[in-house]
Amino acid sequence: MIEMRVAGIGLDPATRSSVLILKDATDRRALPIYIGPDQAQSIGMVLDNKVPPRPATHDLFISLFDSWDLTLDRVVIHSLQDNTFFAALVVKRGELVREIDARPSDAIALAVRANCPIWVMEEVVADASIPVDRDADEAERRAFRDFVSNISPSALIQQAQPGGDGR
Numbered sequence: 781m782i783e784m785r786v787a788g789i790g791l792d793p794a795t796r797s798s799v800l801i802l803k804d805a806t807d808r809r810a811l812p813i814y815i816g817p818d819q820a821q822s823i824g825m826v827l828d829n830k831v832p833p834r835p836a837t838h839d840l841f842i843s844l845f846d847s848w849d850l851t852l853d854r855v856v857i858h859s860l861q862d863n864t865f866f867a868a869l870v871v872k873r874g875e876l877v878r879e880i881d882a883r884p885s886d887a888i889a890l891a892v893r894a895n896c897p898i899w900v901m902e903e904v905v906a907d908a909s910i911p912v913d914r915d916a917d918e919a920e921r922r923a924f925r926d927f928v929s930n931i932s933p934s935a936l937i938q939q940a941q942p943g944g945d946g947r
Contacts, residue, residue, distance in 0.1 A: 781899040809909040819885035826892040838889040852894040855887040860904050
């Protein structure tokens, strides 16, 4: 799994739909997730440090968690099927742990309120992310190709033998 954070919310100019952007820790991959306007507003309020005059639905859930001594431990975006993301809330109460199915937009709206990590399965990132830093990706590929082209089989064998550097 890859930990990601909310980088922001934008508007797709072609569809006029809200797009939530998650980024990895290196800012090399971005995961765009189309969300509804209500969830975009709910997440945006937290990102902008705005407090509604009355609790919104996601705020109400956090209040319920607090009242029942529940902790939102993490959000996991675990699959992508037919262009639809699937997520789970991992909720704890003492030693008891439960996973609750949730839409990613609602899960993330809760995560930003509870200040809990957002994890995305590697295969989801591989299937749906977009590169942010193509130059860094190409430099990494070039460095790996150079490394592989300079490896000699005898050096690898020596490294793997007892007393070699392979330990």
